[in-house]
Amino acid sequence: MTDPLHVSRLDAAHRQLNLAIRLLFASADPVAILTLVGAAATILNNASQEQGNGLAPPEFYRMTHKAQNLFKHAGMDLEAMFELDPSDSESLAFWAVMNASELGPLSLEQQLYQRWYIASHLMHGEEHETLLSGALQAFGDLSAKSRREQLQAGARGLAELEASGPSDSTHWKRQGEYQ
Numbered sequence: 001m002t003d004p005l006h007v008s009r010l011d012a013a014h015r016q017l018n019l020a021i022r023l024l025f026a027s028a029d030p031v032a033i034l035t036l037v038g039a040a041a042t043i044l045n046n047a048s049q050e051q052g053n054g055l056a057p058p059e060f061y062r063m064t065h066k067a068q069n070l071f072k073h074a075g076m077d078l079e080a081m082f083e084l085d086p087s088d089s090e091s092l093a094f095w096a097v098m099n100a101s102e103l104g105p106l107s108l109e110q111q112l113y114q115r116w117y118i119a120s121h122l123m124h125g126e127e128h129e130t131l132l133s134g135a136l137q138a139f140g141d142l143s144a145k146s147r148r149e150q151l152q153a154g155a156r157g158l159a160e161l162e163a164s165g166p167s168d169s170t171h172w173k174r175q176g177e178y179q
Contacts, residue, residue: 010103013043017096018109024093025155027148030086037089041096048099087147090117108161115139116154 007015020036023029094117097110106114118131119139138157142150 009043010047013040013047013096014100014107014110016040017044017093017100018107020089020093021109021113022158024089025151025158027151030084030089033086034084034089034092037093037096041092041099044096044099044103048102051102090120093117109158112138112154112157112161116142116150116157119143119153120145120150 016036017040020033020040023033023036093113097106097114097117100106100110101114114131115135115138118135120142122132122141122143139153142153145153
């Protein structure tokens, strides 16, 4: 018999989001990624809103809830189809990370993902300048790269994180290392 695992909703959301980030960079099943990201994003957004922060635009949740509901509810039309754009999960994961940052420190996967997403989408604006600088320093400009190349850069960053061990969270910030 195994010992029970004691986990809070917030811990579950972080675990789901971290695994979804790993699966995304491994180019795993987009449906599984969306399911994990959607579950984590819902918890993190709700918790952030309870603290008066809620950063994600509501349209992201309307879009993803449509897909999530199709994938998780029994009793519905089992042959119903949904057109899934895998990049939707990337955007939802970014907003989940941003909400997580309002609730406490980010995991190494979440820090890496935040910079990767910004380097891939070059988000400009005063509120993003510090993040943009860190993203470009870590990954260079990934915005003109193909999605495959962007994901490969993220996978290399994640592999470097894993190779360095859990105690070193700054090693992957070197200039353009994951291009």
